[in-house]
Amino acid sequence: xxxxxxxxxxxxxxxxxxxxxxxxxxxxxxxxxxxxxxxxxxxxxxxxxxxxxxxxxxxxxxxxxxxxxxxxxxxxxxxxxxxxxxxxxxxxxxxxxxxxxxxxxxxxxxxxxxxxxxxxxxxxxxxxxxxxxxxxxxxxxxxxxxxxxxxxxxxxxxxxxxxxxxxxxxxxxxxxxxxxxxxxxxxxxxxxxxxxxxxxxxxxxxxxxxxxxxxxxxxxxxxxxxxxxxxxxxxxxxxxxxxxxx
Numbered sequence: 001x002x003x004x005x006x007x008x009x010x011x012x013x014x015x016x017x018x019x020x021x022x023x024x025x026x027x028x029x030x031x032x033x034x035x036x037x038x039x040x041x042x043x044x045x046x047x048x049x050x051x052x053x054x055x056x057x058x059x060x061x062x063x064x065x066x067x068x069x070x071x072x073x074x075x076x077x078x079x080x081x082x083x084x085x086x087x088x089x090x091x092x093x094x095x096x097x098x099x100x101x102x103x104x105x106x107x108x109x110x111x112x113x114x115x116x117x118x119x120x121x122x123x124x125x126x127x128x129x130x131x132x133x134x135x136x137x138x139x140x141x142x143x144x145x146x147x148x149x150x151x152x153x154x155x156x157x158x159x160x161x162x163x164x165x166x167x168x169x170x171x172x173x174x175x176x177x178x179x180x181x182x183x184x185x186x187x188x189x190x191x192x193x194x195x196x197x198x199x200x201x202x203x204x205x206x207x208x209x210x211x212x213x214x215x216x217x218x219x220x221x222x223x224x225x226x227x228x229x230x231x232x233x234x235x236x237x238x239x240x241x242x243x244x245x246x
Contacts, residue, residue, distance in 0.1 A: 003097075007049055020210050021049060027209035028052040028119040032107055032135060034083040035059070036189060037149050038125025039071040040198025041205075046091045048206060052099045053091070056115060057084040057125075058106045068191035107131050112138045121205045122146035125198075127184065129175040136161060136168035140242050145208050147201045153187040154225040156197035159234065160204050160216055166236040167243040171219065193224045 003025075004011060004018070011021050027050045031038050034057035042053055061069070061076045061083055071090045072083070088102035107115065107126075112134045116122045122139055124132060124147060132148060139146040139161065148168055149158045161167050200220065207215045218231040236243065 006097075010048060015212065016206075016210070023210055024049050024206060025051045027121075027206075028054075029205055029209075030054040030056065030116055030119045030122045031125050032056045032115070032122065032131065033125030033127065034071075034087045035065065035125060035127065036068040036191070036194035037151060037198045037201070038083075038123075039069045039087060040195050041123050041125055041149075041202050042087055042091060043070055043094070044199055044202035045205065046095045046098060046100070048202070049095065050098065050206070050209065052101070052119070054101045054103065054115065054119065055084045055087055056103045056105060056107060057082070057087075058104055059083050061086060068189055068194050070191075070195070107134060109134060113142070116144055116146070117142050119144065121208045123201050123205055124149045129172075132168060133175065137242050140167050147204055147208075149197050149201045151189055151193045151197050152182060152184060154190050154193055154223060156193045156222045156224070157219060158197055158200050158204070159219040160208070162215065162217070165217055166234045167240060169242045170237040170240050171234050173237070173240070190224060193222065196222060196224065 007021050010016055011018055029045060029050055031041050031053060034055050042055060045053060060080045061072050063077045065072060066077060071087045076086045082104045084102035084104050088100045091100050116138050122135060122144060126132060135146055143163045146161045148161060204216060218233050221230045221232060
């Protein structure tokens with residue numbers, strides 16, 4: 001299969017073209033969390049031909065994951081496979097022309113910098129605020145764009161954290177207290193919202209890799225059951241301990 005024939009429909013899109021597809025082939029991304037959002041992101045970027053995907057997750061696959069984590073099947077759940085490894089195997093079957101690096105590990109203060117320092121963009125597939133603050137602080141310090149995403153019930157949000165814009169701590173200065181908010185276990189998650197937010201994150205990552213000027217700079221909020229989409233402008237916080245905008 002030739003490069004151009006594989007991506008012909010994508011190359012035909014006016015904002016990509018042959019030069020853009022070649023740029024995607026050189027692109028590098030780290031996806032932190034390979035669950036519902038992470039599998040949607042990885043599936044999309046692998047099929048789009050992004051050249052290098054690093055998948056970071058320490059969890060194993062369980063039966064309850066299959067409702068919304070699109071790269072896994074019942075055999076993976078029976079084997080209790082690691083998510084990062086199983087996702088890498090499946091993505092390799094989808095696109096053998098890209099490099100996939102599965103890392104079975106938890107993100108912590110000691111390893112976050114090497115995980116994000118050598119890529120063009122970092123994507124949030126986690127469900128953990130502590131991890132998001134670590135990603136934010138490392139990426140802002142290194143000048144690496146990252147994309148925040150979260151889902152709950154039928155709703156989801158996404159925001160691009162760019163070197164010259166407000167950061168995650170401007171949006172959410174402190175981690176919510178445990179028990180102060182609903183969780184996927186209590187409120188549930190529709191698999192369709194994970195696909196939508198994951199696809200939005202993936203498209204924004206492609207625009208970042210392509211150097212596009214239309215990278216979104218607002219918080220996007222989606223309520224799927226009501227089919228409602230809203231954008232919210234986030235103001236940089238001059239007192240932010242991470243980005244310290246003045």
